[in-house]
Amino acid sequence: ETGVTQTPRHLVMGMTNKKSLKCEQHLGHNAMYWYKQSAKKPLELMFVYSLEERVENNSVPSRFSPECPNSSHLFLHLHTLQPEDSALYLCASSRKANTEAFFGQGTRLTVV
Amino acid sequence: DAKTTQPPSMDCAEGRAANLPCNHSTISGNEYVYWYRQIHSQGPQYIIHGLKNNETNEMASLIITEDRKSSTLILPHATLRDTAVYYCIVRVAGGGTSYGKLTFGQGTILTVHP
Numbered sequence: 235e236t237g238v239t240q241t242p243r244h245l246v247m248g249m250t251n252k253k254s255l256k257c258e259q260h261l262g263h264n265a266m267y268w269y270k271q272s273a274k275k276p277l278e279l280m281f282v283y284s285l286e287e288r289v290e291n292n293s294v295p296s297r298f299s300p301e302c303p304n305s306s307h308l309f310l311h312l313h314t315l316q317p318e319d320s321a322l323y324l325c326a327s328s329r330k331a332n333t334e335a336f337f338g339q340g341t342r343l344t345v346v
Numbered sequence: 347d348a349k350t351t352q353p354p355s356m357d358c359a360e361g362r363a364a365n366l367p368c369n370h371s372t373i374s375g376n377e378y379v380y381w382y383r384q385i386h387s388q389g390p391q392y393i394i395h396g397l398k399n400n401e402t403n404e405m406a407s408l409i410i411t412e413d414r415k416s417s418t419l420i421l422p423h424a425t426l427r428d429t430a431v432y433y434c435i436v437r438v439a440g441g442g443t444s445y446g447k448l449t450f451g452q453g454t455i456l457t458v459h460p
Contacts, residue, residue: 277390278450324390326390326448334392335392335448336392337389337391339388339389340387340388340389
């Protein structure tokens with residue numbers, strides 16, 4: 235248990251659906267991240283939020299829309315996804331830049 | 347952030363020490379060395395990090411060479427549960443646009459066998 239909780243753990247959605255992934259941390263961390271891990275590929279950073287402000291967007295398609303309403307919660311809103319978006323989506327948080335990041339267990343997303 | 351090079355896979359007998367090497371020859375003076383591991387289909391787990399001194403915690407030891415161009419993660423008594431992908435990452439300290447981000451490579455698949 236890392237203190238970073240992701241829900242749901244598994245999600246199957248159709249290409250026309252809209253769904254949201256949720257991440258929550260009560261560690262008092264100031265930064266939160268979304269990573270994507272596709273099969274047989276390294277983790278890819280998607281978004282970085284610092285003090286609820288998005289500070290990095292790594293050329294992620296607009297069908298992925300992050301939201302950080304407060305420092306403890308991070309969402310990833312999904313709409314009109316493609317089958318190739320099926321992956322493990324991981325949330326992480328860190329106290330500040332030079333401290334370790336803690337990851338959640340991830341959401342296994344399957345787009346059908 | 348500096349690139350790292352790790353062997354794709356390693357084996358280790360249960361109870362023995364596992365020594366995982368990492369090359370980071372282009373590391374800068376303000377970059378830390380971090381180690382994470384990922385057990386199948388779970389989120390990565392932080393293990394240890396260091397700047398230039400050797401570090402030890404309850405999970406592992408980190409040995410960084412004097413020139414900082416390579417490091418070794420040591421699991422002193424490997425168990426079957428240590429079977430995972432181990433990632434060596436170098437990352438800038440401080441804020442700015444690199445705020446906390448980790449760039450993962452392919453890592454080393456460590457298999458601990460009985």
